[in-house]
Amino acid sequence: MDREEELRALSSLSPPSFAVVYGRRRVGKTRLLREWIGNKKAVYYYSQLATHETNLNELARKASKELGDPMLARLKFESLRDLLELIALRMGDGIIVIDELGFWIRGDSRVLSELQEFVDLVLPKTNVILVVTSSLMSVFVRGVLGGGSPLYARTSLRLHLKPLSFEHLKEFMPSWKAEERLKLYSMVGGIPYYLCLARRSLEETLEYFLGLGGPLRDEKDLLLSEEFRDPSSYSSVLSALAKGYRRITEISQVTGLDKGHVSKILNTLETLGYVRKEKVLFTKRSLYEVADPVLRFWYSCIEENLELLELNFGEGLKEVSRCLEVLVPKVWEEVVGEWVVKNYSKLGFSEVGRAIKGREELDVVALNEKEKRALVVEVKWSELSDSEYEKVKKNTLRKAALIVPRKYEVEVMIACLNNEKCLKPEDVESSSQQFNPFEPHAKGL
Known part of the structure; x- marks a missing residue:
């Protein structure tokens, strides 16, 4: 799994340091940190959605086990600062990881002030690297990542772990055709957890993902209920976006929510990475769309077929498969756009987006303002x-x-998909040097 850049960033840390690793659920934060830690001396604690006291006791118990120090488990701690201070003292040097801190924050927000006290007053005197992570972005942005958070300026590293890009799917299913990998990418994007669950074929994978107890059947509910106490309005907005309502006025009309409320919901969803604005070049317009691949697939193809999947799984599966065929061309456009950004930005093409005028539309346009050149991709x-x-x-x-x-x-x-003059899925997967559509402009791609 291609996380070399992230591993280098973590490996560059030297004690004392405070690092933050964040990203959506299932993106591979825990695996990345475990790989980085390796055989290093470390205390690794996975936070619970529980009381402050429960988390303190469990962290003390885990530290006691990892450090071989029974005394830690027997002591009663009143604050995270005190507990971390003693762990750092007992370790001497090493790594402390508090994974999914967002759960702890949601259970009791005082953990933030106690963490700040440790980072400000104790950590600089230690030989320890402290790392906190979260996939609960709503509470984590406010408490740790937001510009107004006292912890924001204290970090030595803020690492946003993103899903893998399309070309890395070949590492997970090398025997599949490139077109089949792109269909899977249309379902789950580059989220390692789901990619590791893929079966021998796309058909078997779809059947497994949507079957009773399958990983995608209820994933939407898990994602939204973790982030929001009342996810209904957020779900309605995501559903409207997936159905093609991409402007605030349209979303307001179809959901019954007032425009101000829709705007706030979209801003929140954009902060979480669930929604993005698609830039329309040569205009001041922006169109909203679902950015998270799992949510997009769920609201585009699963939502309307949930009842059929329950009543007649075989027929429901066929309908979802038909819907996927409609969704894939849109995802292929996005993959091509990302390929253009990756390969043409070094040639001065800094602005990339869609272009629309009346009923005419250009899928991908990249602009080189300095040389006044436009790359148009159909x-x-x-x-x-x-x-x-x-x-x-x-x-x-x-x-x-x-x-x-x-x-x-x-x-x-x-x-x-086939013509040698075209950019094809297998070209995107391989080295960019293998597809040079223009001479002399493409030299150096």
Whole structure:
């Protein structure tokens, strides 16, 4: 699993340090930290959604076991500061990890002030690296990551662990075709937990994921109920977005929520990484969309088929599969857009987005403002013969002439499934050096 950059960042820490690792549920924070720790001296505690006293007692018990110090488990601690101070003293040097601190914060927020006291007054005098993590982003942003949080400026490292990009799926299912991997990516994105659960084929994986007790059946409820005490309004907004209502006014109309409330919900969901704004180039407009792959798949394909999955699993599975075929082309556009950002930013193409004018639309446009060049990519989730390729290219040039301002020199790329002139899924998975559609511009990609 490609986490070399994150491992290097953690390995660069030297004591005394305070580090924060955060990211969505299932993204691999615990595995990353376990790999980094290896055989180093460490106390690793997974927080519980419990009282302050329970967490203190359990952390003391865990430290007692890890350090071989029975006294730690017998002592009564009144604050996290006192407990961490004694652990650091007993360790001498080493690593302390409090995993999923968000659960502890939700159970009792005083843990934050006690943690701050330790970081401010005790940690600098120790030879310890303290790491806290959370996937409960709503409480963690307010308490630790927010600019107003006292802990925000104390961190030596703030590491946002993100899902893997599409090209890394080949490491998990090397025998699958690239198109099948992209379909799986449309379901669960690059979230390692789900990728590790994949079966021998896409069909078997979908059946397992959606079966009784399967990992995706109730995942939406788990994600939202962990973050929000009343997730109903958030769920309604996500459902509207998945159905194509992408402006605040539209979402307000379809959900019955007032526009101000919708705006606040969208801001919160955007902070959590569940929603994003898609930039429309050459305008001031932005369109909202579901960013989290699991939530997008759930609201796009599972929500409307839940009853059928319960009554007739086989038929429900067929309907979800049909819906997935509709969703995949959109995800393929996103993958192509990410590939363009990765490979063309080094050539000065710094602004990437969709472009729309009237009924005409360009899937991906990248702009080089300095050289006044525009790369326009038409994305097709289909096979194209040479003649079809030329027709698509000609039509893309026509649309570009209508949408892209004349000051830009336009270059066109086509993404499809088979033609050697196209950018294909297997090209995205492999080294970018293997696909150079333009000369001399592509040199150095």
